[in-house]
Amino acid sequence: MVTLRRRTLKVLTLLVLFAFLTSFLLSYSHTVATTAWLPRQLVLELSDSFRRLVAFPRRPCTCARCVGQRRVSAWFDQRFNQSMQPLLTAQNAFLYEDTYPWWLRLQGEKQPQDLNATFRELFEVVPGGVDPLLEKKAVGCRRCAVVGNSGNLRASWYGPHIDSHDFVLRMNKAPTAGFEADVGSKTTHHFVYPESFRELADNVSMVLVPFKTLDLQWVVSATTTGTISHTYIPVPAKIKVKKEQILVYHPAFIKYVFDSWLQGHGRYPSTGILSVIFSLHVCDEVDLYGFGADSRGNWHHYWENNPSAGAFRKTGVHDGDFESNVTSALASIHKVRIFKGR
Ligand SMILES: *[C@@H]1O[C@H](CO)[C@@H](O)[C@H](O)[C@H]1NC(C)=O
Ligand SMILES: *[C@@H]1O[C@H](CO)[C@@H](O)[C@H](O)[C@H]1NC(C)=O
Numbered sequence: 001m002v003t004l005r006r007r008t009l010k011v012l013t014l015l016v017l018f019a020f021l022t023s024f025l026l027s028y029s030h031t032v033a034t035t036a037w038l039p040r041q042l043v044l045e046l047s048d049s050f051r052r053l054v055a056f057p058r059r060p061c062t063c064a065r066c067v068g069q070r071r072v073s074a075w076f077d078q079r080f081n082q083s084m085q086p087l088l089t090a091q092n093a094f095l096y097e098d099t100y101p102w103w104l105r106l107q108g109e110k111q112p113q114d115l116n117a118t119f120r121e122l123f124e125v126v127p128g129g130v131d132p133l134l135e136k137k138a139v140g141c142r143r144c145a146v147v148g149n150s151g152n153l154r155a156s157w158y159g160p161h162i163d164s165h166d167f168v169l170r171m172n173k174a175p176t177a178g179f180e181a182d183v184g185s186k187t188t189h190h191f192v193y194p195e196s197f198r199e200l201a202d203n204v205s206m207v208l209v210p211f212k213t214l215d216l217q218w219v220v221s222a223t224t225t226g227t228i229s230h231t232y233i234p235v236p237a238k239i240k241v242k243k244e245q246i247l248v249y250h251p252a253f254i255k256y257v258f259d260s261w262l263q264g265h266g267r268y269p270s271t272g273i274l275s276v277i278f279s280l281h282v283c284d285e286v287d288l289y290g291f292g293a294d295s296r297g298n299w300h301h302y303w304e305n306n307p308s309a310g311a312f313r314k315t316g317v318h319d320g321d322f323e324s325n326v327t328s329a330l331a332s333i334h335k336v337r338i339f340k341g342r
């Protein structure tokens with residue numbers, strides 16, 4: 001009896017080990033398969049995978065095609081930097097010498113509060129621990145929908161398709177109530193800055209995109225004392241979003257999007273392109289909805305009725321044309337899919 005049990009245990013151990021090794025090899029076979037089977041190359045590939053696994057314990061991606069996969073396009077590999085961290089945490093809350101002055105210039109802040117002190121106050125309020133988006137998840141293929149606000153979503157009937165994704169990212173004033181058939185009803189992450197804030201449902205994570213020090217101070221104030229009610233326009237003094245649901249986009253990641261992806265076009269990136277590049281870093285598959293003009297060339301929001309509204313295309317701040325070229329280029333190499341609507 002005892003020997004039998006011991007043998008069963010041995011067999012089980014071997015099976016577990018085998019399963020582990022197989023899944024490890026399978027997870028990385030997509031990287032390896034694209035390369036010629038030169039031993040040296042293989043060793044480099046494996047050690048590279050291992051290094052990444054240690055440095056960035058990301059979920060091994062099990063999709064047929066994974067967005068972060070390299071050696072698909074030289075254009076992509078030149079721009080995509082896997083080590084850039086999209087979210088600000090207590091551990092990575094500092095800006096390099098070249099990043100800080102650049103970030104301060106975005107909205108011409110004259111007398112910003114000390115940034116380190118602001119970071120400290122911020123992380124007394126919002127969670128500063130592990131980046132929840134990079135945490136290991138059971139799901140091996142994370143599918144994301146990034147939903148822009150274009151009028152091309154009108155009468156698109158994309159709702160159920162959008163809702164079928166693991167993550168649904170929306171931005172700024174975007175409503176879903178009343179537009180569910182076309183834009184869906186699910187939201188997991190909503191990108192805002194103080195001036196574009198809207199109240200969110202209980203289970204939605206707010207991703208604050210800070211364009212200035214005051215934005216970081218605002219999120220502290222809006223969830224506590226409510227003292228900041230005006231930036232360059234009136235902003236909500238108090239918000240209902242729970243502190244635990246607040247994530248902060250890393251200012252250094254904004255600069256990365258600007259330098260690497262926009263090659264310095266425009267004054268700074270729009271929330272739209274910031275969400276798209278963010279998704280390349282946290283998702284395995286990316287589908288874009290509601291980007292670009294509608295079929296008649298109109299630029300407007302899906303919830304507005306004046307088709308000529310579209311000032312945001314040429315605001316002098318963002319280069320909408322260049323940004324849209326970047327998303328088209330991503331689609332042409334099958335890194336993202338663009339659903340053009342109507
Ligand atoms: C990628 O990002 C890391 C971390 O910010 C940085 O140290 C490195 O220089 C970047 N690599 C490239 C090729 O820009
Ligand atoms: C902020 O903290 C960083 C280290 O995290 C330090 O290098 C920098 O000098 C500090 N800046 C100020 C203004 O204190």
Ligand SMILES: *[C@@H]1O[C@H](CO)[C@@H](O)[C@H](O)[C@H]1NC(C)=O
Pocket residue numbers: 186187188201203
């Ligand atoms: C969020 O809560 C609403 C109900 O309040 C629910 O219908 C929806 O499925 C929830 N969404 C997620 C992503 O859990």
Ligand SMILES: *[C@@H]1O[C@H](CO)[C@@H](O)[C@H](O)[C@H]1NC(C)=O
Pocket residue numbers: 321322325
């Ligand atoms: C976008 O791409 C088109 C076609 O490749 C090109 O003609 C145009 O100049 C690009 N626009 C910008 C702003 O780079």
